[in-house]
Amino acid sequence: MTERIEIGTHITQQWLAEIESLKQQLVEQQRDRDAAWESAEKWRKLYNTEAEQRRTDADLTRKTIASLQIEIQKLKGIDGATFPNSTVITAIHQELAAIKTVEDLKTKLVAVIQERDRLIHALKIEQENHTQTRKSLTTALGDAIDSLAKERAG
Numbered sequence: 001m002t003e004r005i006e007i008g009t010h011i012t013q014q015w016l017a018e019i020e021s022l023k024q025q026l027v028e029q030q031r032d033r034d035a036a037w038e039s040a041e042k043w044r045k046l047y048n049t050e051a052e053q054r055r056t057d058a059d060l061t062r063k064t065i066a067s068l069q070i071e072i073q074k075l076k077g078i079d080g081a082t083f084p085n086s087t088v089i090t091a092i093h094q095e096l097a098a099i100k101t102v103e104d105l106k107t108k109l110v111a112v113i114q115e116r117d118r119l120i121h122a123l124k125i126e127q128e129n130h131t132q133t134r135k136s137l138t139t140a141l142g143d144a145i146d147s148l149a150k151e152r153a154g
């Protein structure tokens with residue numbers, strides 16, 4: 001009977017040692033998890049800061065490009081505010097009156113077609129810039145919503 005008690009005591013001590021070992025492993029795992037979480041939070045903050053800076057830089061670049069395009073148009077005399085006025089119409093009539101031969105007409109037609117092609121290209125670029133801006137703004141909005149959700153959850 002004492003042998004059974006000793007075996008029972010031995011098994012109980014083994015179980016207690018195993019439980020203690022598992023508790024220690026659990027504490028270590030929790031410590032590792034907490035460290036990983038802190039690291040992830042640090043990287044998340046760094047990423048958000050960098051992303052915000054990139055969005056700001058992209059926005060400033062788009063504004064600069066837009067202002068430069070307006071300035072280029074003004075320098076070329078394509079100012080949209082003055083385009084439909086009577087001075088422009090008079091200039092168009094003078095150009096038409098200057099065309100005397102079929103060769104003059106062909107030359108003018110080639111110039112108009114080239115200008116049309118340039119404007120079509122400029123329009124495509126503007127549409128691509130618009131699409132990129134929309135995507136960037138959508139991304140920024142998504143980031144802001146994610147950030148707000150995390151703040152509310154935290």
